[in-house]
Amino acid sequence: MSIARFSPFELLLLKSRSQVDTATLLLLAWVLVHRQHVSEGQRRRRLAQVTAQFRHGHELGPVMSIAHSQDLQAIQLAAEVLRKECAKERNLSVIHQAIAVATDDGALSLANHYILRFLADLLSIPPVTLNTLFHELTGTPLGAPDDPSRDAYWQIHDPDYHARKARDAEAAKQQHQQAQAQAEQRQRQKDERQQYKQQKQQEKQQEKQQRQEQASQAREREQQRQRERAHQQDQQRQKQHQEKQQREQAKREQQRSQQDSYQRNSDQNSNQNSRQQEHRQKERGNQQRTSPPPDRTTRALSVLGLTPGASRIEVRHAYRRMAQLHHPDRFYSESEHQVALASARFQRIKNAYDYLMQTY
Known part of the structure; x- marks a missing residue:
C-alpha cells in the first residue's frame, strides 16, 4: 500500500x-x-x-x-x-x-x-x-462547565465584557448611522445625477425642437421664395407671350396693310388696264363697225390684268405679281371665308396662266 x-x-x-x-x-x-x-x-x-x-x-x-x-x-x-x-x-x-x-x-x-x-x-x-x-x-x-453563551460567564471571566459590549453596540450604531448617512448621500447623489440627466435630456429635447422649428421655418422660407420665383417666371412668361402676341398682331397688321396696298395697286392697275382696254376697244370700235364677242384668251388676259396682244413675257410677269398678291398663305390669319375667297382667286389666276402658256 x-x-x-x-x-x-x-x-x-x-x-x-x-x-x-x-x-x-x-x-x-x-x-x-x-x-x-x-x-x-x-x-x-x-x-x-x-x-x-x-x-x-x-x-x-x-x-x-x-x-x-x-x-x-x-x-x-x-x-x-x-x-x-x-x-x-x-x-x-x-x-x-x-x-x-x-x-x-x-x-x-x-x-x-x-x-x-x-x-x-x-x-x-x-x-x-x-x-x-x-x-x-x-x-x-x-x-x-460554564456556558459562554450566558452573560454570567463573561462577568466572571471578563469584567470588561459589558463595557466592551456597550462600546461595540455604540460602534455598531455609529457604523449603522454612518452607513445610513452614506446611503442617503449616495441616494441624494443618485437623485442629483438623475435630475441632471433629466435636465440634460430636456435641454436636448428643446434644442431638437428648436432645430426642427428652424428647419421648418427655413423650408417655409425656401418654399415661399420658390413660389415667388415661380410667380415671377409666370409673369415674365405672360409678359413675353403678350409681347409675342403684340408682335404677331403688328406683323399681321403690317401684312394686312401690305396686302391692302398690293390690292389697291392691283386695283389701280386693273382699272388702268381696263381704261386702256376700253380706250383700245373704242378705237377698234371706231375702226370696226361691229366688235367680235370676247373669247377665252381675252378672259384669261383680263384675269391677269392684261390686254389682248400681250406678250408671253408680260403674261409670266403678270402671273407672278398676281400670285404674290392673292396666294392663300397670305390670308392664314383671316377668317375661313377670306381664305376660301383667296383660294378661289388664286385658282382662277392659275388656270388663266396655264391656258395662256399653252396657247402662246
Missing part, C-alpha cells in the same frame, strides 16, 4: 516502537495545547516530563503539530488503540495523567472541561469515575 494514503498520525504509529505510548502521548498533548497562559516551550517540557518513561522512540514535535491541528480522527484513532490494547486500569491511568496535565496551575480551562469528558467517553470511563478521579487529584469536584 502506498504511504501517501496514510495520515500523519498513522505514519507516526507505524514508525513507533510502542503504539500505546504514542496514542497516550497524543491525548496528553491535546490537553496541553488547550492550557491557558502557557507557552509552547512549557507545553513541550511538561509533556516530556510526563512521558519520560514512554518507549515510543520518536520526537515530540510531530505529536504537538497533530494536537494543534485539532485532528479529531487522530484523537479517535489514539483512543481506539488504547481501548483495544490496554486494560481498564491503563485507561484510568491515562485519564489520571490528563487530569494532572490539565490542572497543573489549579485552573481548568473551558476547553479541557469538555476534552476530559470526551476522553472519558472515548476510553469507556463512566462520568462518576471521572468525577471521583478529578476530586481525588484536585480536591474539588468536577462541576459543570
Whole structure:
C-alpha cells in the first residue's frame, strides 16, 4: 500500500516502537495545547516530563503539530488503540495523567472541561469515575462547565465584557448611522445625477425642437421664395407671350396693310388696264363697225390684268405679281371665308396662266 494514503498520525504509529505510548502521548498533548497562559516551550517540557518513561522512540514535535491541528480522527484513532490494547486500569491511568496535565496551575480551562469528558467517553470511563478521579487529584469536584453563551460567564471571566459590549453596540450604531448617512448621500447623489440627466435630456429635447422649428421655418422660407420665383417666371412668361402676341398682331397688321396696298395697286392697275382696254376697244370700235364677242384668251388676259396682244413675257410677269398678291398663305390669319375667297382667286389666276402658256 502506498504511504501517501496514510495520515500523519498513522505514519507516526507505524514508525513507533510502542503504539500505546504514542496514542497516550497524543491525548496528553491535546490537553496541553488547550492550557491557558502557557507557552509552547512549557507545553513541550511538561509533556516530556510526563512521558519520560514512554518507549515510543520518536520526537515530540510531530505529536504537538497533530494536537494543534485539532485532528479529531487522530484523537479517535489514539483512543481506539488504547481501548483495544490496554486494560481498564491503563485507561484510568491515562485519564489520571490528563487530569494532572490539565490542572497543573489549579485552573481548568473551558476547553479541557469538555476534552476530559470526551476522553472519558472515548476510553469507556463512566462520568462518576471521572468525577471521583478529578476530586481525588484536585480536591474539588468536577462541576459543570460554564456556558459562554450566558452573560454570567463573561462577568466572571471578563469584567470588561459589558463595557466592551456597550462600546461595540455604540460602534455598531455609529457604523449603522454612518452607513445610513452614506446611503442617503449616495441616494441624494443618485437623485442629483438623475435630475441632471433629466435636465440634460430636456435641454436636448428643446434644442431638437428648436432645430426642427428652424428647419421648418427655413423650408417655409425656401418654399415661399420658390413660389415667388415661380410667380415671377409666370409673369415674365405672360409678359413675353403678350409681347409675342403684340408682335404677331403688328406683323399681321403690317401684312394686312401690305396686302391692302398690293390690292389697291392691283386695283389701280386693273382699272388702268381696263381704261386702256376700253380706250383700245373704242378705237377698234371706231375702226370696226361691229366688235367680235370676247373669247377665252381675252378672259384669261383680263384675269391677269392684261390686254389682248400681250406678250408671253408680260403674261409670266403678270402671273407672278398676281400670285404674290392673292396666294392663300397670305390670308392664314383671316377668317375661313377670306381664305376660301383667296383660294378661289388664286385658282382662277392659275388656270388663266396655264391656258395662256399653252396657247402662246
